[in-house]
Amino acid sequence: MSRLPFLSVVIPCWNEAGFVAAFLDSVLANDYPADRMEVLLVDGMSTDGTREIAAKYEAREPRLRVVDNPGHSKPVALNLGILESRGDVIIRLDVHAVYQKDYLRRCVQGLVAHPDADNVGGVRRAEPRDERLLSRAVSLANTHPLAAGNAKYRIGAAGPKWVDTVFGGCYRRAVFDRIGLFDERLDRTQDLEFNQRLRAAGGKILLIPDIVCTYYPRGDWKQFVTWTYNSAYWAFKGSRTVGRWIGSWRNCVPLGFVAGLAGAAVLGPHSKLVRRVAGTVLGTYGVLVVGSAGRIAAREREPRLLVVMPVVFFATHVSYGLGSAVGLLDPAGRRR
Known part of the structure; x- marks a missing residue:
């Protein structure tokens, strides 16, 4: 454990009062050596109480630092976090999820054990946000091949597998030095574009299915349809913006x-x-x-x-x- 590299956890966040406490509890409870990690919550100037919750955690947790992100752009938040970070390894996390106690350690150990991997991630298990039938149905569809296609980070895999993208991602810092940061023109799908650029540069992305987090997809009908529409819109608009196909x-x-x-x-x-x-x-x-x-x-x-x-x-x-x-x-x- 003492040989693990210094880890920076970068978290883009904006108006997540309903999720941020449980999320931070799961991250800070991880078994990664406390003296070998920092947590950067990059907040887009939230107005719903998120900042107040984060400030309470920051006051009692020396590993946590809140970074301001005026304008709440997600790719800008990611880049700010990366530039502010000190880690040899950088992992991106999503607030709409909670993470198993060994999630951070196993992602980093995956990088250490596979020197040819530039990005490591696990499986994103979906759970409903509430008890409504629609919320349950959306979470079940989220990990079904009929809705997720061949996205292994959603449907799972029998063993470690080289893939086109993973949820979040645990990167060697050298990756950002080599190919640059996230494209700030892309409000969505910036991770798809980055991982496509990484693979085009000869990088490799590894899915390790034993690494698991729990994700809470949007269970409200309007939010679900809007999120699905916007995900598709940005996959195609983003491809046109950067001048190459970034999807699958x-x-x-x-x-x-x-x-x-x-x-x-x-x-x-x-x-x-x-x-x-x-x-x-x-x-x-x-x-x-x-x-x-x-x-x-x-x-x-x-x-x-x-x-x-x-x-x-x-x-x-x-x-x-x-x-x-x-x-x-x-x-x-x-x-x-």
């Missing part, structure tokens, strides 16, 4: 689905062939969605999920597809 094939599937629905609606009334193809595709999609919902409902022993899960899956695909289309066509996404 899984980001394109909902766009194809929505484009197909739109094409069938326009051409279907004039073509029997289009109607047949559309009917076959939608029938297959319906069987897949209902079958997946049925298996989830049986596993969770909750019959109501058989009704709610197909709605959540369909809303995920449509809102992500629409966000992709707008991000692809939005004039504001032109490369700058």
Whole structure:
């Protein structure tokens, strides 16, 4: 343990009064050597009580330091934290999650044990924010291949695996010296862009599935749909802004689905062939969605999920597809 490198934990934060206390409790309870780590909470001048909660923790915890981030941009927060940090290893954490006691240590040990890895992360397990059925359904969809695609940090893996991205990420400091910081033009998906840039420069990203954190996805209907739409919008707008594709094939599937629905609606009334193809595709999609919902409902022993899960899956695909289309066509996404 005494040989572990000095670790800087960087946390972008803005108006997280409902989560920040439990989050800080989980981070500060980690078993990483206290004299070998610092925690930088980079706050975007929160107005909901987050700063007051953080100040109480800062007053009694010498490892914690609150850093001001006027404007509350997430990539700016990450860059401020990195520039303020002293660690040989830098890990990025999300406030909407809690972390197992060994999370920090195991991420760093993963880097030490795999000298060819530049970024190490684990699996993000999803739990509902409250007891409502919708919140439970959203959390279940969050880690299902029908909504998450092949994102291993969400659906899991049988063992350590080289991947295209991980949740958060534990980086060697040399990575930032080599390829630069997070792109501050990207309000969202800055992690996708950074990890794509890292891989393009020859870097490697390792998922270790035994490393686990618990994430609380947005369970309110409006928040869930808006978050899904914005995630897709920024994957495509961000790609246009930086002048290269930063996503994966899984980001394109909902766009194809929505484009197909739109094409069938326009051409279907004039073509029997289009109607047949559309009917076959939608029938297959319906069987897949209902079958997946049925298996989830049986596993969770909750019959109501058989009704709610197909709605959540369909809303995920449509809102992500629409966000992709707008991000692809939005004039504001032109490369700058």
